[in-house]
Amino acid sequence: MSKLSMDPTNNSTPTEFIPLRPSHGTKGKEVVLYANYFKLAVKSLTLYKYTLKVAKIPKQAMKSDAKIPEAKGRKLNRVVALALEQVGNAIPVVSEYKSQAVSLEPLDLPKDGTVQVPYSDEGRDDTYKVTFQGPTEIRVGDLTTFLTTMQGSSSTFPLFEDVIDAVGVVLGHYPRAHNGTASLGSGRHFPLNLTGEVQALGRPGFNTIIRGYFSSVRPATGRLLLNTNVSHGVFRFSGPIVDLMRQCQLGTDDDVWKFNRTISRLRVKVQVLSEKGVPGSKPLSKGKASASKPPGVARIKESVISGLADPRDGGKEEKPKVKRFGARPNEVLFVIKAPAPSGFQAGEEYTVAQYFQIRYGRQVDLNLPLVNTGTKLKPVYTPAELVEVIPGQALRRKTTPDETREMIEFSCRSPFANATSLVQTGRKCLGLDENPILAKFGVTVDRNLLTVKGRELPPPQVIYASLKNPRQLQKPSVTEGSWNMRDVKVIKAGKSIQAFRWIYINTEFRSNPPPQDVQGAMSGMFNFWRNMGIAIGNPQNKDGESIHIPRGASAIKCIESAFAKYQVHPQFLFVVLPDTGTEIYNALKTLADTKYGYHTVAMVKNKLVKEKGQVQYFANVGLKVNLKAGGINHKVEGGVTLVREGKTMVVGYDVTHPTNMSGDSENVPSMVGMVSSIEPELAQWPSTAWTQDGRVEMLSATLEAKFEERIRLWLKHNPGRPLENIVIYRDGVSESQFMQVLDKELPYIRAACRKLCKQQPKIALIVSVKRHQTRFYPTDANNMTSSRNIKNGTVVDRGVTLARVWDFFLTAHTALQGTARPAHYTVLLDEVFRSTFKLEAANTLEKITHDMCYLFGRATKAVSICPPAYYADIVCTRQRVHMNEFFEGSDNASTISDAAKTQIKSRTVHENLKDNMYYI
Structure with a gap:
């Protein structure tokens, strides 16, 4: 495994290693914020950590290849608890009741470290053996000394992982041992008996949503912190x-x-x-x-x-x-x-x-x-x-639309409400006060939320073409990260759209031609797009055509039957859907994207014909159309630093895994999506997508071939220009996987560069993460939005971070409701910013990332995560649509034949679309 050098005397420029933070950022107006962290005081004790292995003892001799059923879930928790009662009565010991135990002294164990636990369940009397491996001595003082001095012997990443894990086990013991709490994953705990924290879902309310609390121990400069957050879980009937x-x-x-x-x-x-x-x-x-x-x-x-x-x-x-x-x-x-x-x-x-x-x-x-x-x-x-x-059983399937709507209503709370919950109900649920276990292990949790310093970065100026004179540029006013398209046109129209049709899909009755309100809306929308500057002619079927899909009929067969009748293949199909259901949408996109090579733009009827907000709806759909056609909707004044010189390619890639599947998900693939820029305006992001083994995050050798495609495409669109820099945003990996990205994925990227570039481009590799638990709350009414959130453009790179690791939290968007979730960026490799921008490296990376959030092509607002990562996630989502048989109705996913699985996985984007933004 690669190592992170923590030697302060080492001045060599890191290449394959996580770089040291060059400095903290300085740009922007300074503000003070609350963070959802509590300071931890931890005594410099020596703890003893054991790894546990639990196995059932067979009652009779079994074949050597026979599989002994494992203890899981509640049974595993109970077996571990009974084992700890045997060996830890006189010694304080804690556990997460799965695979770890932490004690203040070495446990009194048999010589082989194994104890036998009788257990009765499901009408059977069984015996399990629990093997304690260890102990490993955990010196808490080594971590606290390092955090104070930033000097020490730790050379792996994540830093002092064993110590942080041990302290986390201590802090997580109380909710896991409490009968009235359901614990999920590594740190989410849900009180089952608090009426105000529970609400029934759906009609009738078979399931419930429970407001719970997440906790995780985090290192920061000079201190150890407890990150807590409000979390929500959906549970089955009890x-x-x-x-x-x-x-x-x-x-x-x-x-x-x-x-x-x-x-x-x-x-x-x-x-x-x-x-x-x-x-x-x-x-x-x-x-x-x-x-x-x-x-x-x-x-x-x-x-x-x-x-x-x-x-x-x-x-x-x-x-x-x-x-x-x-x-x-x-x-x-x-x-x-x-x-x-x-x-x-x-x-x-x-x-x-x-x-x-x-x-x-x-x-x-x-x-x-x-x-x-x-x-x-x-x-x-x-x-x-x-x-x-039995209560506390998490729902494993996808929620229904009604359940999802009610979940959003229940969980969408103001920052103040969530912060109040953390310091009141959350502390009780997590057992942070008057907890004898914490006292014995020398852990004290501060009662107040942490305050940190942040900075509000100024927004870039967004530019469009003027509606009155398209040769002139127009600067719309940006308020709270949002603007409108009044009196403006797109900067550049895409390819002229002449061969196109529009379709009305109806499930109730046959209607050909489509209803007059739909015809009128479509005609008005085409005219609106022409005024927007989109190059679009008249449809091949002026009055449209209808596809009737009777209830219970196969959507894919009905749509394919209609497509088969087209004598001239259209560039675009504009499709009016009856509702937001997934079956028709999935069938449409799968056929058009993979088999026929048609650009499709789907609209829902009630949104299309509704007069209120219709102009904005037409504009939003038009932005997608122009991007699919290869156009540029808007740009930022002065361009994006580094990229505007035309010698830098920006790449984003992501892997998404099968989740919330009630059926067998072992054979369901994970989806990989990759996008890359091809011009300095950062408007067009062609993509590629593929599959790999399910729940595998690190990419294989396919990455090399796909990255070669991205480089070739950039060189094609930039003839005569050298590719000097590649800035990569890798979405979604956890800290424990950072070194794997450098060890396993980066070599494939370098190999692709060696094949196609005479002079090797410099690479910057940044991990972008949205699914984390850090939140910030305003402390001053003058520094909050109308939804009582922190202002858009707020960046935090100190207080909850380590001085030695180059990372920052950026809230580029304005949260209209709920609590804003910042994006977290961590630099894993930097051959670009420090060598080019010297002391301004941190400021420059923050500015580039922030500016790009204003360049998400289909929106008139800043988005929460930079477009390369955002687009890559959308590509993965579209890939799931192409293979929807695995995900929709996941109860039946395990019944799909091997031949059918192979056929589904073989679907790829049609040659007509692969170098366009078909996915937007």
């Missing part, structure tokens, strides 16, 4: 399953099927009843609930719901007779095997209702469907009234 059945009102077969999907894979507690006639036991209906379990209940076991009773359940030899899907207790028959329990005859058939009456003296509800708490092959049919869903 409580008695009969309550959910009543909510669903299972009146039709369709209701029953939907309910089955709702409860699938839920983890539940099942009451195992005491046998009839056992001394001291009473039927549940006559007893009172005790603190541990109700009378008449022998024990409580945990199981996972396979679904409702299904005629397809069971193997060939032991197949129950299930009358219908969602069968009731008197509609399922099964054979009693020998030896038969008391009251039963071996070989005879009994209904589930009869079984519970004879064996347990329990009359079950005959109106409720049976729940299968076994497996599809070996079903265990349980009356619904004996099943209760």
